[in-house]
Amino acid sequence: MKDRQLHDLLQHADPEEIAGFDAPGRERVWARITEQTAGKDTDAPGKITRRRDWVRILTVAAALAFVCMAAAGGAFLLRHPTEQGAGNETVLTMETYLAAPESTQAPENVPPQTEAETETAAEAPAISGSDSGEGLAETTRADGVYAEPEVRNGPNQPSPYFGSGVWYTNSLRDIEWIGAEGCLASAGTYLCFTGDGSGFLFLEGNGTETPFQYEYHGGDDMNVTFRYPETGEESEAILELKNFTAITLTYPDLRKDTLHYAGEFDPDAHFYSNDELASMTADWFNYFSDGCVRNVTAVTDPDAPDQVILTVEYVSYDPETYTVGRFTAKGDTLDLTGKHLQ
Amino acid sequence: MEQREIFDRYYNYVYAIVSRILREHGTAEDAEECTADVFLEVFRRLDTIRPEGLQAYLGTAARNRAIDLARTLTRHARNTASLGEEAAGDLPSGEDVERDSEQAETARLLLAQIRALGEPDAAILIQKFYYDSTAEEIASGLGMNAAAVRKRCSRALKRLREQLTAAGIGF
Structure with a gap:
């Protein structure tokens, strides 16, 4: 199931069932309520804090601005009729503008959208962000290697x-x-x-x-x-x-x-860097060998990128080599996550 | 019942109704404002509402408030007309009813599987895919960081797919 499918299906859920899950914004809404019930009324005259109030205000302001501009334009044209309205041309005044059919009020110099453009505009998804949520590979084999994915050539989709x-x-x-x-x-x-x-x-x-x-x-x-x-x-x-x-x-x-x-990507797995693994290994062996470890080097296994090869050099012994998982810090003979070290 | 108790008990219900109506017309902030307004209205009239009718009252108040707000937010005549039609509830055809009913049933099964994931994974999926909240918003509500939310979400989706497959629910 794709993310989009999951999203669309959930939109058909009964709100009563959805109510069984935590909705976002609980504490913010409660704070808003207590603020208002405590007398800090955000709806108080003269205090504008709500988005929709701003929407109303901006709408009214835009309308007023339009009327003022139209009035100013009309007055100008009335003062200069010969310059703007020579011959039989209609002089554009506020009255003629408002009386004109809608089609003649459309702004000029705006090319009409073609059908294709309209379609593109409607279908183009938002720029992929951290939450774009589309395009999860859906099929994985048991060994963690991807089975052949369906190649989709749609625009702006994660591969x-x-x-x-x-x-x-x-x-x-x-x-x-x-x-x-x-x-x-x-x-x-x-x-x-x-x-x-x-x-x-x-x-x-x-x-x-x-x-x-x-x-x-x-x-x-x-x-x-x-x-x-x-x-x-x-x-x-x-x-x-x-x-x-x-x-x-x-x-x-x-x-x-x-x-x-x-x-496979395990969201809960920790990414152990080479430095971190080397440090953990040094701690581990020093704990048991009373500080006899001289140095630990960690390199990624060239044949298995999820494995790290650790070489432990002692002060007076031959070096030893261990392999641990990059995301587990564990290997066949070494488990660096032991809690007794803490 | 104390106001906070009422709020806690019915918040998800009211928010779900409001956000569904405002989905096409407003933002999450609008939904939160509207939800707050619904509770404020109910708290003002609490003495006159019978306790057994409280949920129904909240549901009706939420729907009415949300529709009013959606109309305010959509000044364009076309959108307003469209909303009016939705609110008036055009008579659906038989096919529509059948399809809606199937989709609602599928959504119900899906919700059951999401619920089985346990918290906070279930809440993360619902907030992401039903309320369209961002990882940052979800994280702030759940007291986690955004990266942890993304990771949990990814893991929860994987588990959900496994559960759906095991339950024989294919899409």
């Missing part, structure tokens, strides 16, 4: 390939400017797509998190636009599905980045 999921790249060159101190290129990057047109980008090294939005434009070129609200920057690319675990993004200057599927 079906970017349904909820985590992808990894170590060459995200085109957007290196968004990273801390402009150096994303040298570090591996995880793109966590929440599935609703928004996502988070994590640096594998220090876990720096950058939110982004994405919009799939469809068409033969399969264009996708990434936006970074924090910087206001945009990045466009052509998307190509190499197989169901890899996507290629080709930028306007023909450079390419390849994203590898790393796993």
Whole structure:
């Protein structure tokens, strides 16, 4: 079921049933009520705080402005009839304007909308934001890899390939400017797509998190636009599905980045950066070995982007290697989430 | 019953009615204002309303207030006429009745599955997909941050799909 379907179906729900769920704004509305019952009447004469009051006022003001302008125009024309109304032409005064049929009152120089334009205007969805809510990939295989998604070429939709999921790249060159101190290129990057047109980008090294939005434009070129609200920057690319675990993004200057599927997006999962895992590992082994750990290095497993390889170097022992999950901090022989350390 | 008690008990009900009528015509702020007006009116007349008729009174007041506000907000003649037709309740055809009834039943089943998700996930989905609230608005009401709301929403949708599939409800 698509988000749009869910939205549309819910609109048919009985308000009495909907009332079983928390509605938004409860405390704001109660504050408004208590404010008014306590004598701070926002409807008091002379105090205008409500939006609809402003709507009324602006409507009246606009009407008054129109009447004044029309009156001024009429008076001008009455004073200069020969300049404005030579020959048999009708002199436009307030009276003639108001008496004229509606069709002659239409503003000039506004090209009429074609049917196609009208359709486009009516159908164009809002610019994808964090809550655009369309285009979740609907089919996943049991192993977490996407089954072949339906390719939709509608405008401004998140890509079906970017349904909820985590992808990894170590060459995200085109957007290196968004990273801390402009150096994303040298570090591996995880793109966590929440599935609703928004996502988070994590640096594998220090876990720096950058939110982004994405919009799939469809068409033969399969264009996708990434936006970074924090910087206001945009990045466009052509998307190509190499197989169901890899996507290629080709930028306007023909450079390419390849994203590898790393796993399902778990909203509750924590993203453990390499630095964080290294620090946790050092704490863990120092706890048991009385400070004998000299150094811990953490690198992403090149064959499995959701795994991190930890190398523990001791003061007087041979180094040991462990592998833990990027999003779990657990491995076959090591669980860094043990609470007894705290 | 104390005013706050009445408010807490019927807030969701009144807000649901108001927001449904104002959906095409106003903003969330308009819906909140209108809801406040409904309760203020009821509180002023509380002595004259029988407790067993309170919900019905609130429902009627909510509908009337919301329609009035929608008319105020939609000054354009076409919209006003359209609203008037809605309010007057054009006689629907047999097909319309059947389709509406099917959709209402589907919505009822869907709501049951959403309810089964538990809180706060159910509230998040309803606020997002019924009230069209943003993640920030939902977060502020639920005392969470927006990122957490997005994450929970994403997870809840996944679970909902699984539940619907398990229940044999396909769309």
